[in-house]
Amino acid sequence: MYLMPATVAPPLLEVRGASVRFGVESALSGVDFLLRAGEVHSLMGENGAGKSTLIKAITGALRLDSGDILVDGVRCRFSSPAEAQAAGISTVYQEIDLLPNLTVAENIWLGREPRRWGIIDHAAMREHAAAALSALGVEIDPASVLSSHPLAIQQLVAIARAVSVDVKVLVLDEPTSSLDADEVAELFRVIRELKETGIAVVFVSHFLDQVYEICDRVTVLRGGRLVGEYATRELLRIDLVEKMLGAAAASLAPIGQRVLDDDGSPSVISARGIASGPRLREADIDLGEGEVIGVAGLLGSGRSELARALTGVDRPTTGDVTIDGQPVRLTSPRDAIAQRIAYSSENRRTEGVIGDLSVLDNISLALQAQRGIFHRLSTARRRELAHSWVEALHIRPTDIDRPVSTLSGGNQQKVLLARLLALSPRVIVLDEPTRGIDVGAKAEIQRLVGELSDNGLSIIYISAELDEVLRVAHLVAVMRDGVVAQIVPAVDLTPDALLALVAKPESPEAGADD
Structure with a gap:
């Protein structure tokens, strides 16, 4: 485990012994996490390792069952994201939570609009938004509609909104998942500038190359427990993978390719x-x-x-x-x-699984639609179908009545595959x-x-x-x-x-x- 030198400044954010349970399941168990000013720190682990749960606790989206969160040495108990933001913790999510029909300025200052005589001062709002964007090196018209800009610019607008308040900690949750190489480079430029101002960045990504390029340290979780904290420059990538999996990286060896026989039959x-x-x-x-x-x-x-x-x-x-x-x-x-012929969209959340429905409903959805409303699957058949695919694809947790939105991304993808495979x-x-x-x-x-x-x-x-x-x-x-x-x-x-x-x-x- 990597230990910081004694001369390093005390942590800006510290999590001690964080534990969270959902019923009988433990999502976090005694996890510690340290974040210092002016560093980029990655949270790594498999889906279900506890990364999302820890982030939700840090950002006020859920409360710890036990453990402490300290900001600048002061113990905090966040009951909402607003309380976390008041303490200087802001978040930019993988799915940009801005309003595409509003202007850039309106999105940056949404809910915090400057007012004059009780009326929103649009001129001041555009001026303040331009300043926030300029600080990140982004030169766009704050009066332009957000949807008129590419995804990468929308991501930077979300960051501008997050740092337009007195931010100490910026959490970036899968910020590069939909960006190309040039857009990633621009985002990393902004992250480095934020780092130079003393802002601490929590960077969550599944791209190992990006973690090693931008992050100073990495904390690895597995099964809701802390594996260790490491300096990125001192941790080989193969070792990082093994720490995440708890097994040798040989399990990631390429799938053996076979040459298919050409029997002359037409293509499927x-x-x-x-x-x-x-x-x-x-x-x-x-x-x-x-x-x-x-x-x-x-x-x-x-x-x-x-x-x-x-x-x-x-x-x-x-x-x-x-x-x-x-x-x-x-x-x-x-x-x-x-x-x-079945299709799985790249937009898993908007064109794939339905987060508010259960695993059971998601798996049986396409098969029921194929049969039509007058030939309904019995409850027993639907449950049998769901249980069989949960077992076959190793979907975790195994509770088929659980909302699919509570599953990790990898397990949501397997639920979507189960729905398609149920169509034979x-x-x-x-x-x-x-x-x-x-x-x-x-x-x-x-x-x-x-x-x-x-x-x-x-x-x-x-x-x-x-x-x-x-x-x-x-x-x-x-x-x-x-x-x-x-x-x-x-x-x-x-x-x-x-x-x-x-x-x-x-x-x-x-x-x-x-």
Whole structure:
């Protein structure tokens, strides 16, 4: 365990012996955590390790059953996020909790609007917002509508709102999950500037590269308990993974790829010249039985658009699709499901699980919709179905009546997979199925993909992480500028070689021909 030198200043935030229980389950058990001014400190651990629970306690979203929280040496008992903010603790969540229909200035000062003679002073609000943005090096019109800006700028607006008060601690919960490399670099520039002003940053991320780039220290949790606190520069990545998993990192070795036999039978699904919207144009792809095709490409290359066009979520404008060699029209998800094609969106929270419904309801939802309202599944059948998938996919906790929003991200993803697998699909299209989940849950889902493939399920697997694509796929479809530029056996590629293919510019001749 890493110990800070005795000369280091006392902690800005200290958590002592934090314990939280939900019924008979212990989410945190005697956890200690130290955060010092002017440092970036990462919380690491598998989904269900207790990271979210600890953050909620620090930010006032829930109260500790036992233990203490001290800010500047003063013991605090937060009953609400407002009390935590008053103590100088602000949070920016993975899902940006701003109002896209309001202006940038209105979002920054929402609930704290400057007033003159009892009326909101919009001029002063814009002036103060411009100053808050300028302090972060962000030059945008504070009177512009928030939704007119890209996600990265919206993220910085959320940070500007968080630090526009007297902030001491800034909690960033998965802030980079939807950002590209350039946007991550801009966010890190802002974090470093905040660090120089003495603000302490809690950085939660599942991207190990980013943790090692921006964080000074890392605290590892496992099973609701403290594993240890370490200086990032002194902890090898393989050691960090082992501490998170409590097992050797050999468990993350690549899934053994087998070469599929070509028996001459038609592809399960085949697309020719399929186009949809401005980003997908004339893409071709063939998927055989039991085959996993990984789709790799930069943001804007058409990866998600391909997934949505093949599953009827977006109606193709041109092109042909065949199933077992027979032409079909996939104009809606219902059409795709009728052909036993299932789709898992990259937006798990908005287009996937329904957080307020139970695990039971989430798993049975699609199957009941397929049967229709006049052929309702019995309660006994629904519970049997849910229990069987919870056991098969190792969904934790096992309580099927629990709201799915209370599960970790990895377990929510497995609930979504259970819902789709309950439809007995032949083809499943997974768009970023491991985004925002920890390395252990990620490996578990990837192993599941291998098992499903071995059982004959055909899978299209989309991920921005190239090593993940190579780990699960038999073939890799490289997308550039809305087309499938190349399809290469995964065994013939390394991450660096795949990166070179993904980043390769289209030739002028190719562009002229299109």
